[in-house]
Amino acid sequence: MNYIISLDQGTTSSRALLVDEKGKIKGMVQKEFKQIFPKSGWVEHDPKEILETQMGVLDELLKKEKVNASDIKAIGITNQRETTVVWDKNNGEPVYNAIVWQDKRTADICEHLKKSGLTEHVRNTTGLVIDSYFAGTKVKWILDNVDGARKKAENGDLLMGTIDTWLVWNMTEKKHHVTDYTNASRTMIYDIVNLKWDDEMLKALGIPKLMLPEVKPSAYNFGDYDLDGTKIPIAGIAGDQQAALFGQACFKKGTAKNTYGTGCFMLMNTGTTPQFSKNGLLTTIAYGLDGKVHYALEGSIFIAGAAVQWLRDGLGLIKDAKETEALADSVEGENPVYVVPAFAGLGAPYWDMYARGAVFGLTRDTGKAHLAKATLEALAYQTKDILKAMEDDSGIQLKNLRVDGGACANNHLMQFQADILDSEVHRPEVIESTAMGAAFLAGIQVGLWKQEDVDQNRPMDRIFKPTFDRVKRKRLYKKWQKAVERAKDWEDH
Ligand SMILES: Nc1ncnc2c1ncn2[C@@H]1O[C@H](COP(=O)(O)OP(=O)(O)O)[C@@H](O)[C@H]1O
Numbered sequence: 001m002n003y004i005i006s007l008d009q010g011t012t013s014s015r016a017l018l019v020d021e022k023g024k025i026k027g028m029v030q031k032e033f034k035q036i037f038p039k040s041g042w043v044e045h046d047p048k049e050i051l052e053t054q055m056g057v058l059d060e061l062l063k064k065e066k067v068n069a070s071d072i073k074a075i076g077i078t079n080q081r082e083t084t085v086v087w088d089k090n091n092g093e094p095v096y097n098a099i100v101w102q103d104k105r106t107a108d109i110c111e112h113l114k115k116s117g118l119t120e121h122v123r124n125t126t127g128l129v130i131d132s133y134f135a136g137t138k139v140k141w142i143l144d145n146v147d148g149a150r151k152k153a154e155n156g157d158l159l160m161g162t163i164d165t166w167l168v169w170n171m172t173e174k175k176h177h178v179t180d181y182t183n184a185s186r187t188m189i190y191d192i193v194n195l196k197w198d199d200e201m202l203k204a205l206g207i208p209k210l211m212l213p214e215v216k217p218s219a220y221n222f223g224d225y226d227l228d229g230t231k232i233p234i235a236g237i238a239g240d241q242q243a244a245l246f247g248q249a250c251f252k253k254g255t256a257k258n259t260y261g262t263g264c265f266m267l268m269n270t271g272t273t274p275q276f277s278k279n280g281l282l283t284t285i286a287y288g289l290d291g292k293v294h295y296a297l298e299g300s301i302f303i304a305g306a307a308v309q310w311l312r313d314g315l316g317l318i319k320d321a322k323e324t325e326a327l328a329d330s331v332e333g334e335n336p337v338y339v340v341p342a343f344a345g346l347g348a349p350y351w352d353m354y355a356r357g358a359v360f361g362l363t364r365d366t367g368k369a370h371l372a373k374a375t376l377e378a379l380a381y382q383t384k385d386i387l388k389a390m391e392d393d394s395g396i397q398l399k400n401l402r403v404d405g406g407a408c409a410n411n412h413l414m415q416f417q418a419d420i421l422d423s424e425v426h427r428p429e430v431i432e433s434t435a436m437g438a439a440f441l442a443g444i445q446v447g448l449w450k451q452e453d454v455d456q457n458r459p460m461d462r463i464f465k466p467t468f469d470r471v472k473r474k475r476l477y478k479k480w481q482k483a484v485e486r487a488k489d490w491e492d493h
């Protein structure tokens with residue numbers, strides 16, 4: 001039997017999965033690691049702990065599944081995106097903790113970039129909006145704040161990388177300093193049109209070119225991992241949301257997936273030329289394969305499953321996220337209650353930092369079932385907001401939405417999603433699309449699979465069909481838009 005290993009390095013845990021040649025997951029090991037919050041708005045990870053947990057789960061998986069090294073044909077890596085490590089190439093020591101994608105410490109650097117008139121350049125070259133979310137300003141912060149770092153970087157002693165780069169460098173005995181197009185496209189210093197590091201952004205952020213990894217297609221021989229004397233090629237890399245798009249076989253222009261986790265990340269494949277958004281969406285590289293680069297539009301919702309956690313932990317209305325399904329089902333007729341979970345402002349397409357969470361439509365008979373249903377509905381409405389922006393930017397009308405992530409298990413949410421979008425929602429049996437995407441990229445590179453096999457390996461669990469008529473759909477959505485308007489600009493500024 002031939003196997004592929006998929007390493008999924010996420011924001012809260014490291015996972016290793018064993019995938020057989022039929023595309024079936026045969027085993028999985030997962031380990032959480034520490035979240036470090038040194039100050040309000042700062043989020044860090046220990047790069048060594050990331051490496052140790054990732055290698056640890058790989059070793060445990062191989063022991064548990066009793067696989068011979070010679071049967072493993074390749075390794076694919078997928079990772080939390082934007083999170084940045086800077087390390088000394090002479091001793092392999094990070095000069096600072098990894099600064100995580102959620103970290104807001106570089107907001108001032110972003111304000112400065114905006115004042116320097118770089119907004120248009122950033123959008124048209126990197127595809128992004130100027131925001132602390134991306135890697136570029138995190139590198140600048142480390143070079144500015146760690147003693148001696150800038151000098152060392154200028155001497156060529158320091159390397160930077162997103163998590164994929166950090167893992168590969170360590171897994172290949174410090175030989176390969178590489179990343180793939182998808183990860184490079186989240187740095188705000190990469191020109192996604194001409195596929196090269198962007199001199200203007202490097203200059204604006206004072207980042208020496210010597211620090212940067214080589215950028216390669218997502219299916220590529222990135223280097224070998226030595227497993228007990230057997231050399232296994234690391235043959236696929238993609239950022240986790242792009243890997244999910246690939247794992248869901250969104251290869252055609254106009255195909256899209258939405259991952260319902262803590263946040264929601266919706267990506268639509270827009271083909272081989274980048275589309276720049278008028279509606280606050282991001283343009284990003286979906287994957288590079290067979291000498292071609294595919295692009296995607298992305299809408300990120302920061303609070304999605306996190307709103308369900310709020311019902312559980314903040315309000316104590318439920319003990320388990322699953323309970324929301326039966327609660328929501330118990331509401332008869334239309335729900336008069338609307339929850340706008342703008343706990344951290346509103347992202348795409350509104351981009352209002354001053355919006356705050358709000359509940360509308362309360363009456364004396366409102367109960368927890370209405371709140372639970374309204375919270376689930378808010379995930380679906382936010383997804384519709386993003387999809388509308390995507391359809392407007394791309395001129396493409398969505399045929400169906402492919403879903404994955406923890407909260408897509410909720411049938412009430414998925415049915416309401418289909419109803420409010422007026423399009424089918426397709427839920428695959430295997431919702432591990434992220435890990436499968438990385439496995440497929442690696443397997444394609446070593447000739448185990450062809451790209452067409454990805455689609456054939458995706459049995460459906462359930463297809464949710466829309467049931468609302470146009471009038472009802474419009475009425476409910478209009479009310480949501482009214483609720484959003486009232487939640488906007490709440491915080492004084
Ligand atoms: N059955 C469910 N109904 C609604 N929300 C759910 C359900 N199961 C999980 N969730 C939500 O989904 C999130 C977990 O999904 P997951 O994909 O594991 O997230 P992440 O990868 O971001 O950690 C949590 O925020 C949780 O509240």
Ligand SMILES: O=P(O)(O)OC[C@H](O)CO
Nearest residue numbers: 010011080081101240241
């Ligand atoms: O690790 P996840 O699944 O929370 O994904 C994080 C995203 O890549 C951030 O852009």
